[in-house]
Amino acid sequence: MKPASFRAQTLAALCGLLTLPAAHAADMRNGGRIYNVHCAGCHGADGRSVMPEAPNFARGEKLMQSDVALLSAMRIGRGAMPGYVGILSDREILDVVSFLRTLR
Numbered sequence: 001m002k003p004a005s006f007r008a009q010t011l012a013a014l015c016g017l018l019t020l021p022a023a024h025a026a027d028m029r030n031g032g033r034i035y036n037v038h039c040a041g042c043h044g045a046d047g048r049s050v051m052p053e054a055p056n057f058a059r060g061e062k063l064m065q066s067d068v069a070l071l072s073a074m075r076i077g078r079g080a081m082p083g084y085v086g087i088l089s090d091r092e093i094l095d096v097v098s099f100l101r102t103l104r
């Protein structure tokens with residue numbers, strides 16, 4: 001193999017690696033749309049909760065957790081909050097989680 005084509009192949013492989021996570025990154029805009037429909041009623045459009053027991057995302061409440069921990073809370077539900085299994089896919093929940101992190 002000529003050095004030039006080897007370099008090109010290595011470069012192509014590296015680009016593939018770099019774009020892979022991007023292709024799977026959460027879609028924050030989609031998360032925002034879902035939030036407005038399913039979450040804003042209790043957590044407030046801007047993250048300032050309208051329900052006393054609901055965490056205030058504008059103050060970052062409950063957001064010091066991994067995406068996976070938040071995903072699991074959302075799937076199962078918490079207190080007055082319903083579980084979202086069968087309503088939102090894991091993909092959609094992770095989109096919402098990425099949106100929650102923008103509300104601070």
Ligand code: HEC
Nearest residue numbers: 038039041042053054055062070073078079080081082096
């Ligand atoms: C019916 C009102 C209601 C709706 C709708 C609702 N929530 Fe909640 N949510 C709550 C309440 C109340 C709590 C606090 C529950 C508790 O700790 O007892 C909570 C807790 C949470 C928490 C913290 C979980 C934890 O680890 O304690 C997250 C994250 C969250 N909600 C996100 C969302 C998202 C995202 C949506 C929309 C998909 C949503 N909620 C919809 C009322 C609601």
